[in-house]
Amino acid sequence: MLRTGNTTPATPWMLMEGQPSRGAVHATRFESIGLKVPERRRTTRELLSMTRHHTDIDLERLTGIHEARVCSSGEDSLTLAVGAARDCLARSRYAAGDLDMVLSTSITRYAGGSCPGGAGERAAEGSSGAAYRFQFEPPLSLSIKDAIGADRAVSFDVANACAGMLTGVFILNDLVRRGAIRRGMVVSGEFISNLSTNALRSVRNIFSKELASLTLGDAGAAVIVDRAEDGPGITLAGFTTISEHSRLCLGGPAPHSPGARMLTKGREIHRAAIQDAPFLLDNALGGAGLRLRDIDWLIPHQTSSRAIRKLAERLGDQGPKHVVVNLENFGNTSSTSHFVALHRYLSEGRFQRGDKVLLLALASGLEIGVVLLVMDELMETHGHTH
Amino acid sequence: MGTRIEAVSTARPRWLLRRRALRLEEAAARACLERGRRKPQDVDLLINVGIYKENNTVEPALASLIQEDIGANPGEPHVNGHGTFSFDVGNGGAGALSAAYLVDSFVSAGTARVGLVVAGDADPNPRTSRGFPFLPAGAAMLLGHTDDDEGFDRFEFRTFPALSHRFEACVQWEPEHQRNALHVREDPSLSDACVDCAAQATTDFLDAAGLHAEDVDVLVTSQYPSGFAERLARATGVPANRVPAVERELQRAHTAGPIAALESSVESGSFARARNVLFVAAAPGLTVAVALYKRPSGHC
Numbered sequence: 001m002l003r004t005g006n007t008t009p010a011t012p013w014m015l016m017e018g019q020p021s022r023g024a025v026h027a028t029r030f031e032s033i034g035l036k037v038p039e040r041r042r043t044t045r046e047l048l049s050m051t052r053h054h055t056d057i058d059l060e061r062l063t064g065i066h067e068a069r070v071c072s073s074g075e076d077s078l079t080l081a082v083g084a085a086r087d088c089l090a091r092s093r094y095a096a097g098d099l100d101m102v103l104s105t106s107i108t109r110y111a112g113g114s115c116p117g118g119a120g121e122r123a124a125e126g127s128s129g130a131a132y133r134f135q136f137e138p139p140l141s142l143s144i145k146d147a148i149g150a151d152r153a154v155s156f157d158v159a160n161a162c163a164g165m166l167t168g169v170f171i172l173n174d175l176v177r178r179g180a181i182r183r184g185m186v187v188s189g190e191f192i193s194n195l196s197t198n199a200l201r202s203v204r205n206i207f208s209k210e211l212a213s214l215t216l217g218d219a220g221a222a223v224i225v226d227r228a229e230d231g232p233g234i235t236l237a238g239f240t241t242i243s244e245h246s247r248l249c250l251g252g253p254a255p256h257s258p259g260a261r262m263l264t265k266g267r268e269i270h271r272a273a274i275q276d277a278p279f280l281l282d283n284a285l286g287g288a289g290l291r292l293r294d295i296d297w298l299i300p301h302q303t304s305s306r307a308i309r310k311l312a313e314r315l316g317d318q319g320p321k322h323v324v325v326n327l328e329n330f331g332n333t334s335s336t337s338h339f340v341a342l343h344r345y346l347s348e349g350r351f352q353r354g355d356k357v358l359l360l361a362l363a364s365g366l367e368i369g370v371v372l373l374v375m376d377e378l379m380e381t382h383g384h385t386h
Numbered sequence: 387m388g389t390r391i392e393a394v395s396t397a398r399p400r401w402l403l404r405r406r407a408l409r410l411e412e413a414a415a416r417a418c419l420e421r422g423r424r425k426p427q428d429v430d431l432l433i434n435v436g437i438y439k440e441n442n443t444v445e446p447a448l449a450s451l452i453q454e455d456i457g458a459n460p461g462e463p464h465v466n467g468h469g470t471f472s473f474d475v476g477n478g479g480a481g482a483l484s485a486a487y488l489v490d491s492f493v494s495a496g497t498a499r500v501g502l503v504v505a506g507d508a509d510p511n512p513r514t515s516r517g518f519p520f521l522p523a524g525a526a527m528l529l530g531h532t533d534d535d536e537g538f539d540r541f542e543f544r545t546f547p548a549l550s551h552r553f554e555a556c557v558q559w560e561p562e563h564q565r566n567a568l569h570v571r572e573d574p575s576l577s578d579a580c581v582d583c584a585a586q587a588t589t590d591f592l593d594a595a596g597l598h599a600e601d602v603d604v605l606v607t608s609q610y611p612s613g614f615a616e617r618l619a620r621a622t623g624v625p626a627n628r629v630p631a632v633e634r635e636l637q638r639a640h641t642a643g644p645i646a647a648l649e650s651s652v653e654s655g656s657f658a659r660a661r662n663v664l665f666v667a668a669a670p671g672l673t674v675a676v677a678l679y680k681r682p683s684g685h686c
Contacts, residue, residue: 013463015430015471017497024495107445111556134444136437136568137555138671139476146547154543156484156673157476161446167473171488178495240469241432243454244461251445253566258559262445280463364446365472 012287014238014280014370017173024177028225029233030373031183032381034088035343036080036220037069037330044068047196047214053204059214062206064305068217068331070193076133078111078140080220081189082147084336088222089148091381094183096149099224101184103171104141104157105164107251107334108260110191111135111143132194132258144187153184161249162301163239163363164188164335165221169371172225173237183226190334192216194259201257212249212264215304217331221339232374238284239361239369245272249364264364270307273362274314281315281360284370295320295372296355297345301362302327302337320358335363346382351375388537389490389501389529391679393422394649396642397506397524398635407439408448410524411506412455414642418502418526419456426458430498431489432472435481435641438507438520442557442568447474452504478669479608480543481505481641482527483677486665487541489529503527505641510568517570520610521635525642525649539678540595544587546672552576553670577611580668584614585621587674588666592622595678599623603660604651608667609636609643618666630654643667657681 017024044060044067060066071080081104089096112133135143141155160167168186175181199210225234248269251262281292298320300308305325312323326341333340338359345351353375361369395418397410411434419426434449449472454460458470477484482505489501506524509515552573557566573579584607592599602624607615615629630650639646644667651657663679 011466011468013467013469015469015492015498017495109444132559132566134442134557134566135555136442136476136557137478137553138550138669138673139478142545142547142550142671142673145545146550155545156481158473159444159447159476160473163473174488174491174495174497178491180491239471240463241450241453241472242460242463242469243450243458243472246446246450246454246460249446250443252441252443253557255566256564258566260444276463283463283465365450367446367450367473 012238012283014240014284016238016284016287017170017177018236018288025179026177027228027233028173028176029228029231029376030378031224031226032088032092033339033343033346034084034091034222035340036083036087038071038075038218040070040072041067042070050200051203052201055204057206062304062306063215064325064327065215065331066328068193069219071191071218075191076110076112077106077108077189077191078143080191080218081106081144081187084189084220084222085144085148085185085187088185088224092224094224097151099150099153099183099185100181101172102141102145102150102153102155103168103184103186104139104144104188105168105186105335106188106190107159107161107164108190108192109135109140111140134253160367161364162334162337163361163367163369165339166359166361166369166371167239169223169225170237170239170369173234176225176227183224185222185224187222188335189220190336191218192334193218195262198254198257198259198261209263209265212266213262215332217333219330219333219336219340221336223339231376233376234371234373236284236288236370236372239367240280242276242366242368245269245366269366272366274311277311277360277362277368278314280368281370292320293318294356295358297322297324297357298360299324299338299341299357300360302341303332346379351379353379387533389493390532390537392528392530393418394527394645394652395421395525396636396646396649399522405508405522407436407506407508408451410508410522411436411452411504414506414524414526415452415456415502415504418528422528424500424528426456428500429458429470429502431492431501432458432470432504433485433488433501434474434504435485436506437476437641438510440510442510447472449474477673478671479610479640479643480667480669480673480675482644483665483667483675486529486538486677490538493529493531499531501529503529505645507640514565514567516567518568519570519572520640521638523636523639523642523646525645527645535682536680539680541677542587542591544674546583549579549672552579552672579672580611580614581617581621583672584618584666584668584674587676588618588622591676597662600625601662602628602664604656604663605629606644606647606651606663606665609639609646612638614668615647630656
């Protein structure tokens with residue numbers, strides 16, 4: 001069982017932002033959040049009906065995923081990211097030209113258009129019609145900032161598996177707190193459902209290394225981080241990498257089919273995450289004089305309802321008031337999952353002003369990170385004031 | 387008080403290292419820590435900026451693999467210890483300066499004390515890649531907090547999106563071969579575009595810093611496209627002898643390029659004698675990164 005007492009160590013294990021430090025002069029916040037999801041839906045039942053081998057896996061029961069959004073022709077990582085960035089700007093007081101920095105943080109970097117093979121040639125398309133052209137250079141952030149007109153912004157790509165967006169928040173939080181920049185956008189477009197399509201060839205049972213790929217769904221999300229002039233905003237951010245687990249989940253281009261493939265030792269990575277996350281949460285919050293039970297909403301990375309339930313059990317009775325599960329209609333949307341959940345809860349008016357919302361990154365690496373925000377004017381950007 | 391360069395190192399393919407990006411980066415990181423008299427456990431932040439690696443792996447961040455391989459706090463978190471945070475930054479030849487900017491920010495804020503920037507690339511699959519122009523190389527740069535006057539003084543990043551098509555690299559499906567392969571295309575005008583954009587950005591940067599071209603004691607640049615450093619020096623009026631001579635094997639390094647030039651400057655002694663070290667890196671996109679590193683009166 002998790003220790004939830006005041007066991008504040010002298011040194012936090014995570015690299016922490018939030019405690020008083022010599023260079024930080026400003027408070028920070030999430031100013032607006034944007035979302036873009038494809039229209040097309042694919043149910044878990046439909047997906048499993050396409051496996052090459054006969055399976056008896058009740059994936060919907062195991063994961064809580066009824067359906068996921070998947071890209072159609074003309075959609076890819078870039079279009080989702082640009083769509084989310086535009087939605088974010090539409091809810092923001094800022095124009096694209098006001099942004100000082102744009103960080104693209106997706107795992108997938110599919111961007112259609114012409115290929116090096118020849119002028120105007122389209123990238124090869126999969127069965128969904130979506131293009132399979134994975135861009136390494138130029139950075140995708142440059143294409144995004146160009147598309148939205150963020151002409152002034154410094155841009156580069158950040159990659160950190162499913163912790164990508166929260167890593168981007170960690171970076172912007174540091175730069176804004178220090179006054180190096182006034183505001184920036186973290187954006188991610190994940191066209192990652194093609195891994196599900198590829199996994200259909202190999203999955204036989206729940207021990208398959210590609211089983212986790214069947215939980216994936218596509219989404220784009222964006223967040224603007226700026227100075228909080230009169231509110232607590234982001235009160236804590238911390239990250240660490242427990243790299244002895246770095247080889248438990250490996251993803252890259254598929255060897256014999258368009259798109260990508262991910263091989264995951266699912267049980268081991270979940271075991272490691274559930275073992276280490278409680279201590280790190282306790283350790284990080286303790287440094288700020290908080291306990292887990294002070295948290296109103298915990299939004300962990302959305303992998304499966306079963307894994308989230310196990311984490312909640314491990315946190316015990318002294319855990320947060322609510323643990324968010326947002327898998328039923330979106331699946332695991334990779335680096336965007338926290339913001340898909342946050343966007344939905346904001347749109348549904350679930351939060352109260354002053355609520356403490358803790359975003360918990362659990363990602364390949366093994367990356368574990370936290371961002372704690374106190375709910376403020378962000379609610380108003382989604383039409384809710386209380 | 388600032389962020390000081392504590393050590394740099396490069397790695398080229400030897401027999402044992404072969405041509406794997408991960409091995410090259412690991413070797414460079416280990417050597418860099420040794421030169422800086424730091425233990426792997428001292429590293430708070432590890433940023434990989436290499437792009438081209440074995441199997442074009444995109445998950446997890448390569449930085450986490452390097453962290454494990456060099457032994458930088460890879461194990462279970464525990465009370466009264468501290469961990470290492472690793473992630474990747476992608477910005478081509480400007481990646482090392484982008485990462486230095488981030489480390490400088492984290493160090494300035496007091497969030498971290500020691501950061502390790504690791505760079506390196508190798509052809510992911512020479513059998514199937516098309517047009518891969520870079521030679522395999524790894525590099526590392528150790529940065530740490532200092533109370534002295536030495537350190538990074540200012541950074542600037544400028545982009546020219548209209549020129550983004552001058553260099554493209556992507557993995558795409560080849561239906562005829564039933565495989566995914568890396569395709570790289572470089573426009574013949576890339577080199578001119580890089581020099582023109584970098585010269586413009588450098589001149590503006592020096593003006594803003596109140597410096598003249600002659601005040602630049604060392605000009606550290608990316609190594610790609612070929613001849614970039616010498617052409618940039620000519621275009622900006624920086625004397626040619628301020629450009630470090632980089633070993634031939636490293637002249638076509640990609641993300642490791644700027645660190646290779648820096649290592650050459652350190653080894654020749656010009657870095658130790660310098661007061662103003664100017665970093666200029668050009669990257670596909672087109673992005674130009676410029677940074678000024680100041681040293682107090684050229685102390686060794």
